[in-house]
Amino acid sequence: MAKVLLIGSGGREHALGWKLSQSEQVTEVHYAPGNGGTAGGKGRNIPIDGSKKENFDAIAAWIQKEEIGLTVVGPEAPLAEGIVDFLHEKGIHDVFGPIQAAARLEEDKFFSFDIMQELGIPQAEGIKCHNINEAITAIKEQSSKDGVVIKARGLTGGKGVKVCDSAQEAIDFLEEHKSRFGHEILISERMFGQEFSVFGICDGEDVLTLPVAFQDHKPVFDGDKGPNTGGMGAYGPAPIAPPEVIEEVHRRVMEPIVKAFAQRGTPYCGFLYAGMMMTETGPRVIEFNVRFGDPECQPAMMLLEDDLYDLLKKATAGTLKGHALRCRDGHACCVVLASKGYPGAVTKGLKIQGIEEADALDGVKVFHAGTCLESTELLTSGGRVLGVTSTGEGDFRSVQQQAYKAVACIDTEGGFHFRRDIGAKAHTL
Numbered sequence: 001m002a003k004v005l006l007i008g009s010g011g012r013e014h015a016l017g018w019k020l021s022q023s024e025q026v027t028e029v030h031y032a033p034g035n036g037g038t039a040g041g042k043g044r045n046i047p048i049d050g051s052k053k054e055n056f057d058a059i060a061a062w063i064q065k066e067e068i069g070l071t072v073v074g075p076e077a078p079l080a081e082g083i084v085d086f087l088h089e090k091g092i093h094d095v096f097g098p099i100q101a102a103a104r105l106e107e108d109k110f111f112s113f114d115i116m117q118e119l120g121i122p123q124a125e126g127i128k129c130h131n132i133n134e135a136i137t138a139i140k141e142q143s144s145k146d147g148v149v150i151k152a153r154g155l156t157g158g159k160g161v162k163v164c165d166s167a168q169e170a171i172d173f174l175e176e177h178k179s180r181f182g183h184e185i186l187i188s189e190r191m192f193g194q195e196f197s198v199f200g201i202c203d204g205e206d207v208l209t210l211p212v213a214f215q216d217h218k219p220v221f222d223g224d225k226g227p228n229t230g231g232m233g234a235y236g237p238a239p240i241a242p243p244e245v246i247e248e249v250h251r252r253v254m255e256p257i258v259k260a261f262a263q264r265g266t267p268y269c270g271f272l273y274a275g276m277m278m279t280e281t282g283p284r285v286i287e288f289n290v291r292f293g294d295p296e297c298q299p300a301m302m303l304l305e306d307d308l309y310d311l312l313k314k315a316t317a318g319t320l321k322g323h324a325l326r327c328r329d330g331h332a333c334c335v336v337l338a339s340k341g342y343p344g345a346v347t348k349g350l351k352i353q354g355i356e357e358a359d360a361l362d363g364v365k366v367f368h369a370g371t372c373l374e375s376t377e378l379l380t381s382g383g384r385v386l387g388v389t390s391t392g393e394g395d396f397r398s399v400q401q402q403a404y405k406a407v408a409c410i411d412t413e414g415g416f417h418f419r420r421d422i423g424a425k426a427h428t429l
């Protein structure tokens with residue numbers, strides 16, 4: 001029997017904690033700091049924001065005092081800041097998440113470009129640039145009639161990528177991009193195709209790949225219009241990535257990455273997320289993330305059949321070899337309810353109603369992201385507020401309809417913004 005500590009406060013962390021709580025081996029799930037939906041049942045919010053570097057000491061002290069048996073790091077920022085290395089140095093080894101040297105795979109787009117190049121992993125052509133002049137030359141070289149992509153080198157919360165229709169548009173945008181994200185830029189070939197996300201659990205030597213791929217919906221409006229967000233909804237299995245495609249991604253992308261980190265002496269233990277595009281020449285990597293996707297984690301946790309605690313403990317012990325991940329038959333679909341104005345500025349502190357009614361529907365679970373409790377009142381506290389998620393063994397359309405039925409139960413002052421076409425691509429294949 002063990003207590004688990006989850007670092008983070010979003011829908012991903014709520015979904016991970018919900019799944020971990022289902023393990024008979026787990027007595028309590030502590031969230032640092034969690035949100036308005038994570039406390040209750042086995043869940044307990046603690047008043048430490050573990051995603052901030054200044055709190056790593058307090059997190060270590062909490063793990064020791066509470067005798068936490070497993071710590072799971074949800075978001076990328078504390079991983080990039082070295083929370084796992086910090087805890088290891090304190091003698092705390094039951095931590096699931098990559099060390100800083102491995103977290104560079106997401107934090108540094110130059111690093112991930114080079115490692116893919118070295119391993120022959122299919123990706124977009126690219127040129128690393130250290131100043132605007134280099135970038136202008138690279139844009140002229142890399143752009144085709146279909147345009148070109150500008151990517152910031154560092155972590156930008158998904159905002160540092162600009163897909164341009166022409167070289168001129170890219171050149172015109174460079175100054176603004178530099179002022180927001182710095183002068184180090186990767187200029188990439190623009191690829192075309194449907195996107196999908198593949199996830200693995202790594203133990204330093206091996207990776208178990210989830211047999212279902214998910215599809216996120218990054219643009220804020222229906223039909224993939226408008227600015228990119230953290231993700232407005234996700235569903236799986238994504239028909240664009242049937243089992244043979246997932247197997248190919250496992251063999252050509254996931255395994256080589258984990259083996260390469262082991263060989264470099266910086267073993268990769270944690271979730272590995274390959275953001276993929278199905279191009280005319282087959283699946284190619286758009287980017288890597290060193291954590292679970294959000295919102296993909298919400299439908300993924302509803303479909304995962306195995307005991308997550310057991311898997312993550314095995315990962316931290318380096319004993320995943322010979323195991324496989326299993327998913328339930330059927331589908332899952334998550335519709336994100338966002339505050340109006342997201343991904344721009346939003347009003348916070350609005351009352352939320354109807355979650356219990358939505359949760360009571362068959363196969364529905366409402367995961368919280370930007371919510372907080374004030375006395376007994378549930379209020380909005382961020383851009384993405386809730387992930388309304390449904391699952392079922394029927395066809396995808398019925399699961400999708402059930403998610404939207406649940407969405408209709410929930411309201412806030414002035415209404416939420418959400419996409420009405422989550423999963424629409426599943427009907428086109």
Ligand code: AMP
Nearest residue numbers: 124149158161188189190191275286287
């Ligand atoms: P990233 O943060 O690298 O996942 O990029 C955000 C989004 O930009 C992706 O989900 C894609 O829609 C788009 N994108 C990134 N790189 C490319 C590329 N090389 N070609 C086309 N679209 C891209």
Ligand code: GLY
Nearest residue numbers: 216231293294295
């Ligand atoms: N779903 C996109 C992300 O987690 O980065």
